[in-house]
């Protein structure tokens with residue numbers, strides 16, 4: 001590895017030198033205004049992900065197959081790209097925790113809403129400070145796997161443990177809390193931020209660098225975080241539409257479907273509109289960041305801005321290279 005390629009070798013960078021930048025703009029369908037990078041421990045993380053998949057899924061099931069496809073991106077895994085700013089040990093812990101939650105999401109999205117909510121409550125039982133894997137001897141595979149990783153994540157940073165558990169609880173309680181379909185973007189967008197896991201991930205971007213924002217600091221960037229959350233969730237909708245359009249679910253989560261209903265238009269037109277909404281939210285975030293930086297900003301605030309842009313830019317890069325989304329339109 002050549003040290004000169006490390007992104008944070010750039011002057012004035014405030015984030016850890018733990019990743020390399022990637023040439024995302026060479027990918028034709030990449031459209032984000034933000035940069036992207038990949039962790040220098042990408043291979044170790046991928047190994048840990050394969051291991052947790054074996055523990056958390058039964059071989060041959062739908063979620064097991066989906067995990068294989070998810071990790072088939074030759075450009076890297078979602079976590080090593082999006083969370084490239086995390087310290088290596090923390091990146092492994094967050095990635096494996098989030099992987100179990102992703103498997104859980106894949107398993108429960110096909111269930112009726114009431115059954116899925118029961119499963120979410122079961123998973124939430126793992127989220128406690130005194131967690132031990134042995135408490136879930138009779139539990140399901142996802143509970144056992146999450147318990148083991150969560151114990152390590154608590155021990156690596158006991159000071160942040162209570163907040164971390166709160167964030168995970170909030171995710172499980174809100175990501176699938178509304179059944180049915182949405183017909184207006186103004187209702188859908190705030191819901192989709194939580195549904196996409198953005199609030200949890202934005203917290204873990206900070207946790208990964210071992211830093212926190214005080215309540216006052218977070219309040220001063222909350223609007224920016226919301227705009228970035230919209231970009232993140234809707235970018236997934238944009239790229240996953242071709243894969244999701246034929247799913248007959250009682251609660252499809254895709255902005256293309258919402259815009260089709262809201263404006264009584266075709267999928268093609270709605271997809272172009274969705275791209276417009278994403279670009280508008282990016283512009284809003286850029287404006288909010290500019291305004292915030294006119295006022296005194298702590299090192300943590302500047303770290304947040306740099307890292308969250310790599311997260312959101314990384315997500316567009318991962319989606320634009322992931323084989324699972326390269327489904328032909330016709």
Ligand SMILES: [Mg+2]
Nearest residue numbers: 236237240244
């Ligand atoms: Mg999707």
